[in-house]
Amino acid sequence: MDQLAPTEKYSPYRFFSAEQWSQFRADTPLTLTGDEIDRLRSLNDPVDLEEVKRIYLSLSRLLSAHVEASQLLFRQRQAFFNAQDIVKTPFIIGIAGSVAVGKSTTARVLKELLARWPSSPKVDLITTDGFLLPNEILRRENLMERKGFPESYDVGALLRFLSGIKSAQSSVRAPVYSHLTYDVIPGEFVTIDRPDILIFEGINVLQPGKLPKDGKIVPFLSDFFDFAIYIDADEKLIHQWYIQRFMRLRETAFRNPDSFFHRYSQLSQDSARAIAEGLWANINLKNLRENILPTRARADLILRKGANHLIEEVALRKL
Numbered sequence: 001m002d003q004l005a006p007t008e009k010y011s012p013y014r015f016f017s018a019e020q021w022s023q024f025r026a027d028t029p030l031t032l033t034g035d036e037i038d039r040l041r042s043l044n045d046p047v048d049l050e051e052v053k054r055i056y057l058s059l060s061r062l063l064s065a066h067v068e069a070s071q072l073l074f075r076q077r078q079a080f081f082n083a084q085d086i087v088k089t090p091f092i093i094g095i096a097g098s099v100a101v102g103k104s105t106t107a108r109v110l111k112e113l114l115a116r117w118p119s120s121p122k123v124d125l126i127t128t129d130g131f132l133l134p135n136e137i138l139r140r141e142n143l144m145e146r147k148g149f150p151e152s153y154d155v156g157a158l159l160r161f162l163s164g165i166k167s168a169q170s171s172v173r174a175p176v177y178s179h180l181t182y183d184v185i186p187g188e189f190v191t192i193d194r195p196d197i198l199i200f201e202g203i204n205v206l207q208p209g210k211l212p213k214d215g216k217i218v219p220f221l222s223d224f225f226d227f228a229i230y231i232d233a234d235e236k237l238i239h240q241w242y243i244q245r246f247m248r249l250r251e252t253a254f255r256n257p258d259s260f261f262h263r264y265s266q267l268s269q270d271s272a273r274a275i276a277e278g279l280w281a282n283i284n285l286k287n288l289r290e291n292i293l294p295t296r297a298r299a300d301l302i303l304r305k306g307a308n309h310l311i312e313e314v315a316l317r318k319l
């Protein structure tokens with residue numbers, strides 16, 4: 001693993017090729033069909049049944065072991081306190097990585113696989129996009145070019161949300177973001193009601209908390225996580241995926257007059273590409289280098305993708 005495994009002996013991780021990793025699937029059954037995978041895939045991400053078998057079944061088996069262990073610990077603590085009234089809290093999985101690296105596809109595939117475990121757990125998925133400050137505030141604070149940077153999120157709301165989930169509150173609300181309008185949808189929320197597992201996905205989930213207004217240090221979002229995954233790839237590849245996705249969206253979503261990027265569907269191919277290159281270089285790449293990649297070493301598991309979006313290497317933290 002060129003960038004990940006300089007000297008494994010002194011690294012907190014163990015490194016596996018995709019082939020080695022796939023062996024850990026053991027007898028985990030394949031519970032998804034090709035059609036179901038087609039529906040879960042994001043634009044541009046070629047995940048298929050082979051990839052689910054190669055990578056995701058072993059991951060599902062590993063996560064099942066973690067969930068079981070945390071339930072055992074929960075029961076032991078109940079016995080320790082001799083208290084039956086302690087409520088079980090959801091197991092939270094964080095998924096981090098660059099814009100356009102494929103976090104949403106991974107999160108959706110995992111959600112479906114985990115929900116198909118024999119115990120049929122209730123699995124919910126939330127992205128941190130909903131916790132971005134509305135464009136109105138970003139404009140006022142001159143932060144429109146900083147969308148996705150730590151200061152563009154409502155960190156207090158993120159922490160309140162996770163702390164509500166972790167304290168087993170019923171009906172915890174999360175705001176919703178629209179990629180079409182490029183803004184938080186006013187007054188729209190999803191309600192999360194005591195799931196067994198919550199998958200929490202976003203570029204910022206492994207970042208330290210710092211309230212934008214007063215710079216005060218607050219807890220890490222990941223203090224609430226039971227397991228954290230980082231999706232990794234060479235920055236040149238992610239760049240290519242971002243541009244390809246933008247150019248595809250230009251032919252599809254941007255045609256919608258309600259799209260924030262509608263004007264880019266009217267531009268020539270070259271001008272649109274120049275816009276995409278600018279957004280990548282000035283916002284997303286900067287954010288990757290300054291704020292996202294530095295959080296990689298905080299993950300329990302790193303999935304490293306190669307040229308065709310397929311995972312080539314896996315790093316698992318030694319306990």
Ligand SMILES: Nc1ncnc2c1ncn2[C@@H]1O[C@H](COP(=O)(O)OP(=O)(O)OP(=O)(O)O)[C@@H](O)[C@H]1O
Pocket residue numbers: 042043097098099100101102103104105129179180245249253254261
């Ligand atoms: N401007 C847009 N218009 C419509 N859909 C978009 C737009 N930008 C992104 N999307 C879609 O919204 C989803 C999430 O996009 P986002 O930029 O949050 O991706 P991400 O989660 O950072 O990247 P990925 O899931 O690829 O890691 C993806 O399926 C993407 O294809």
Ligand SMILES: CC(C)(CO)[C@@H](O)C(=O)NCCC(=O)O
Pocket residue numbers: 099129147148149203279280283284
């Ligand atoms: C919403 C985020 C920050 C994260 O998903 C990202 O998709 C984004 O909009 N980045 C800002 C630059 C851009 O438009 O690509």
